[in-house]
Amino acid sequence: xxxxxxxxxxxxxxxxxxxxxxxxxxxxxxxxxxxxxxxxxxxxxxxxxxxxxxxxxxxxxxxxxxxxxxxxxxxxxxxxxxxxxxxxxxxxxxxxxxxxxxxxxxxxxxxxxxxxxxxxxxxxxxxxxxxxxxxxxxxxxxxxxxxxxxxxxxxxxxxxxxxxxxxxxxxxxxxxxxxxxxxxxxxxxxxxxxxxxxxxxxxxxxxxxxxxxxxxxxxxxxxxxxxxxxxxxxxxxxxxxxxxxxxxxxxxxxxxxxxxxxxxxxxxxxxxxxxxxxxxxxxxxxxxxxxxxxxxxxxxxxxxxxxxxxxxxxxxxxxxxxxxxxxxxxxxxxxxxxxxxxxxx
Amino acid sequence: xxxxxxxxxxxxxxxxxxxxxxxxxxxxxxxxxxxxxxxxxxxxxxxxxxxxxxxxxxxxxxxxxxxxxxxxxxxxxxxxxxxxxxxxxxxxxxxxxxxxxxxxxxxxxxxxxxxxxxxxxxxxxxxxxxxxxxxxxxxxxxxxxxxxxxxxxxxxxxxxxxxxxxxxxxxxxxxxxxxxxxxxxxxxxxxxxxxxxxxxxxxxxxxxxxxxxxxxxxxxxxxxxxxxxxxxxxxxxxxxxxxxxxxxxxxxxxxxxxx
Numbered sequence: 001x002x003x004x005x006x007x008x009x010x011x012x013x014x015x016x017x018x019x020x021x022x023x024x025x026x027x028x029x030x031x032x033x034x035x036x037x038x039x040x041x042x043x044x045x046x047x048x049x050x051x052x053x054x055x056x057x058x059x060x061x062x063x064x065x066x067x068x069x070x071x072x073x074x075x076x077x078x079x080x081x082x083x084x085x086x087x088x089x090x091x092x093x094x095x096x097x098x099x100x101x102x103x104x105x106x107x108x109x110x111x112x113x114x115x116x117x118x119x120x121x122x123x124x125x126x127x128x129x130x131x132x133x134x135x136x137x138x139x140x141x142x143x144x145x146x147x148x149x150x151x152x153x154x155x156x157x158x159x160x161x162x163x164x165x166x167x168x169x170x171x172x173x174x175x176x177x178x179x180x181x182x183x184x185x186x187x188x189x190x191x192x193x194x195x196x197x198x199x200x201x202x203x204x205x206x207x208x209x210x211x212x213x214x215x216x217x218x219x220x221x222x223x224x225x226x227x228x229x230x231x232x233x234x235x236x237x238x239x240x241x242x243x244x245x246x247x248x249x250x251x252x253x254x255x256x257x258x259x260x261x262x263x264x265x266x267x268x269x270x271x272x273x274x275x276x277x278x279x280x281x282x283x284x285x286x287x288x289x290x291x292x293x294x295x296x297x298x299x300x301x302x303x304x305x306x307x308x309x310x311x312x313x314x315x316x317x318x319x320x321x322x323x324x325x326x327x328x329x330x331x332x333x334x335x336x337x338x339x340x341x342x343x344x345x
Numbered sequence: 346x347x348x349x350x351x352x353x354x355x356x357x358x359x360x361x362x363x364x365x366x367x368x369x370x371x372x373x374x375x376x377x378x379x380x381x382x383x384x385x386x387x388x389x390x391x392x393x394x395x396x397x398x399x400x401x402x403x404x405x406x407x408x409x410x411x412x413x414x415x416x417x418x419x420x421x422x423x424x425x426x427x428x429x430x431x432x433x434x435x436x437x438x439x440x441x442x443x444x445x446x447x448x449x450x451x452x453x454x455x456x457x458x459x460x461x462x463x464x465x466x467x468x469x470x471x472x473x474x475x476x477x478x479x480x481x482x483x484x485x486x487x488x489x490x491x492x493x494x495x496x497x498x499x500x501x502x503x504x505x506x507x508x509x510x511x512x513x514x515x516x517x518x519x520x521x522x523x524x525x526x527x528x529x530x531x532x533x534x535x536x537x538x539x540x541x542x543x544x545x546x547x548x549x550x551x552x553x554x555x556x557x558x559x560x561x562x563x564x565x566x567x568x569x570x571x572x573x574x575x576x577x578x579x580x581x582x583x584x585x586x587x588x589x590x591x592x593x594x595x596x597x598x599x600x601x602x603x604x
Contacts, residue, residue, distance in 0.1 A: 089433035229440075230447050232433040236396055241497070242420030242448045287434030 010285040014298030018071070021305035025067055029312040031058045066202040068211055070308050071301040073199070073267050074277075076214040076259035078300020079221050081274030082281075082293050083252045086228035088158055091282070094275040095260040097165045098253060099142035102172035104264045105195060107138020109179040112191050126194060127201020127266055135265035142168060143257040156249045158235075196321030197270035199308050210262045217259035218297055224248055224255070225289040232287065271323045273300045276330045283337050303330055347371050348509060348540060352402030353392050355385075363388040365402055366567050368559055372507040372540035375531055377551035377572065379544075380561030381585055386544045387428065387513055389561070393542060394425045394511045407507065420448035422502045424494035426487075428513035428544075432478050438489045439465070439474040445496035454500060464496040465489075467530060469523065483518035491515060491527065498539065510534060512543040516550060528554035548601050552576055560584060573599070 005013070027033050033041070037055045044051040045060060077095065084093040096102065111134040112124050122130045146168050150161035176195075180188055227248045230238040235245050260274070277300040281292050307325035314320060347369050354365040363385035370376050370393070378386045391397040392404050395411045404411045411419070424445065432441065443461050446453070454460060465471045468488040473481060478489060491512070498508045510531070516524040524547070532554055535541045545551045551558060551572060558572040562584035568575050578589040581601065590602045 086433075091434070226447065226450060229436075230444055232436060233441070233444060234427075234430050234432075237425075237427060237430055239416060240394060240396065240420065240423075240425045241444065242417035244416065282434065286440070287436055288440065 004286050005284045007285060007288070007291040010281060010291055010295045011298065013284075014281075014295045014302065017302040018298050018305070021302040021309070022067060022071075025070065025305040025309035026059065026063060028309045029058075029063060030317045031055070033059060033063075065204050065207040066199045066308070067305065069199050069202040069207045069266065070304045072207070072211045072214040073263045073270055074273055074299075074301035074304030075218060075297035076210075076263045076300075077270060077273040077304075078277035078296035078298075079218050079293055080256040080260045081276075081300075082278035082289065082296045083221055083224065083228070083256050084274070085278055086224075086231065086289055086292075087249060087252045088162065089232060089234075091279055092275070095256050096169070096274070098161065098256065099146045099165055099168050099172070100139040100257055100260045101264055101269050102169040102176075103142025104135040104139035104261065105269060106142070106172040106175045106179075108135040108194050108265075108268070109176050109191055110134070110138075112194065113179045113183045113187050125190070125201070126198060126268065127203055127206055129206075131194075132201075132206060132265045136261045139261040139264060140257050142172065143253065143261070147253055155246060158249075193321060194268035196323040197268040197326075198311070198319065198322050199267055199304075200319060201266055206266050210266050213262040214259050217255045218294075220251065220255050221259075221293055222290075224252055225293050228252075228289040229287075267322070269323060270304065270326055272326045272330050273303055276334050277303065280334060280337055283340075347405075347407070348393055348507075348542075349405045350389070350392060350399075350402065351405065353399035353404050354401045355388050355392065355397060356400045363392070364566075366392075366561075367402075368567070368569050370540055370542055370557075372509070373535055373538050374556040375535045375541040375543065375554060376557040376559060377543055377545045377555035378559045378561070379546075379548065379551055379576075381563070384561035384563065386561055389559070390425075390511055390513055390542065390544050393509075394423065395419060396425070406509075417448065420497070422498055422506050423509040423511065424497035426490050426494040426510075426512040426515055428517070430490065435477045435479065437474065438470055438476050438478050438481065438485075441478050441489055442470075442492045442496050445493035448497065460496050460499045461492075464492040464499065467495060468492040469526065484520060484523060487515065487518045488523065488527070491530075495530075495534070501538070508539045510539050510541045512541070514544050514546065516545065516547065524550060548576060548581065552599055552601065576601075 027035060027038055033055045041056050041059045044056055080095040084095055084097060085091050108131060111131050115122060115124050124131050146161060146164045149164035150156050152160060180191060183191060227243045230241045230243045231245065231248065239245050277296040278292055281295040281299055285291050285295060303326060307322055307329050311320040311322050311325050350366050350368045352365040352367055355362040366389055378389055380386050388397065392399055398412065406414060439461060442465055446457055446460065465474060468491045470485065470488045470492055473485055478486060494510060498510060501508060516527055519527060528550055531541045531543065555572045557569065558575040560568045560575055560580065565580065565584055578591050581589040587603045592600050592602060594600065
């Protein structure tokens with residue numbers, strides 16, 4: 001297509017956006033760091049030099065883990081969104097469809113609300129281990145349930161998975177609704193914050209774990225790029241091209257569950273990235289998953305970093321929820337792209 | 346050395362999609378599968394492609410059960426053109442044909458791009474290469490998928506295995522000229538040793554271009570043989586319930602007139 005960008009241009013553009021977002025997010029916040037200071041801090045970090053300046057301490061201990069969590073979250077969500085859209089052969093699919101977010105949300109709700117009643121001593125703040133592990137387990141179990149419900153005649157039926165996903169998501173929503181009624185105002189507020197996502201829970205230990213999980217998931221996802229292109233022809237045609245379709249489905253679901261589960265458990269629900277990043281890349285680059293997968297990861301990471309930079313500055317020293325901003329920034333950009341490429345949609 | 350159905354049938358619950366069928370197909374020939382709607386033509390083709398497993402009997406390729414060959418190995422030498430297929434996302438015609446080379450991704454030829462271009466030229470879709478597949482007409486899409494099937498089995502396998510090309514109503518959406526061009530193309534590929542099996546509705550096309558015919562009739566059962574022997578007006582009248590007359594033109598080709 002004449003107005004398609006080359007894979008190199010798309011990946012280069014994505015990397016550039018991510019770099020810009022990284023610098024912007026590194027500089028901005030409650031404690032602003034000037035570009036010159038940023039350069040010095042980077043130098044000190046890279047050389048292992050001793051630096052006791054306040055900007056170094058802020059950056060190394062608070063901001064950098066947050067930036068890395070943002071990159072992992074955006075990359076994981078963008079890539080997982082691409083996997084789900086490719087697997088469902090539907091550009092409206094997103095990782096939430098297979099229950100990861102709703103399962104994690106329900107488990108987080110249970111931890112925040114009921115945990116306070118039965119185990120008041122256990123920490124339940126964003127990024128704390130009890131909340132992270134409960135949310136991860138909840139997302140994983142609900143995904144497993146939906147995957148199990150979609151088994152029929154020795155295969156996974158995507159239409160069944162879609163319906164089971166919608167039904168189970170609604171059930172989890174009912175559970176959350178109940179929890180929000182019995183919650184105290186303070187619990188409700190922290191649940192609400194969790195449901196709108198934030199990078200505020202970034203600590204080096206959690207960041208390292210999430211980063212590692214997302215990195216492995218992205219590497220595994222790339223092995224599915226070629227088979228997903230074949231699956232665009234339909235599952236039976238893909239099988240005739242030698243694709244083990246069941247294995248691709250299983251892997252895509254597992255990769256998505258791990259990546260999105262780890263991200264969501266740590267940050268809460270960051271909406272919209274998984275839906276919009278792949279769609280946006282496809283408008284520019286075409287649908288080849290070998291390009292869309294990595295480019296969606298880059299774009300998702302850039303979007304989350306940009307949104308977080310705004311979240312930390314507009315109402316500083318308070319913070320806006322990230323999910324509000326990913327939509328507020330992502331939607332106008334998306335609509336602009338839609339107008340630009342509307343002839344091709 | 347053949348593709349063989351031995352009493353292969355498909356029954357789903359109480360519904361018999363295909364009664365036990367025994368057919369032998371040889372490479373280097375064009376075989377037409379013929380019959381009225383619902384006779385089981387596509388089911389027979391899906392047994393031969395391995396898309397479906399028989400609920401009775403078995404399907405053998407070169408003496409071994411089809412499934413024993415493995416999906417990846419089969420894909421290197423057996424291509425299937427679907428009757429209709431919906432493609433997700435805005436893939437271009439060229440990208441779709443290039444997907445035919447997917448099975449060869451670990452052992453690519455030196456000329457992968459040339460294969461795609463030549464396959465598209467063969468089915469007259471070279472000019473459509475940059476177009477989005479889903480914006481093409483039905484006949485154009487069919488020719489793109491035919492090019493994809495040809496690209497998939499472009500070179501004879503290194504181990505000398507037979508190549509098979511299975512097509513489900515390849516000419517249904519094509520205009521008159523492209524119907525004949527496609528059938529001539531299939532004959533050329535058969536002449537190069539490829540086993541061609543096509544579900545067809547047009548008996549005149551079958552008579553003119555096929556070597557063998559397999560007729561699936563409700564009352565006659567399955568008939569297989571050289572196309573001129575099997576496609577007798579009496580059988581056609583019984584299977585399709587249409588009066589049929591056979592006329593021979595000056596050049597010796599035979600045409601059927603109906604009604």
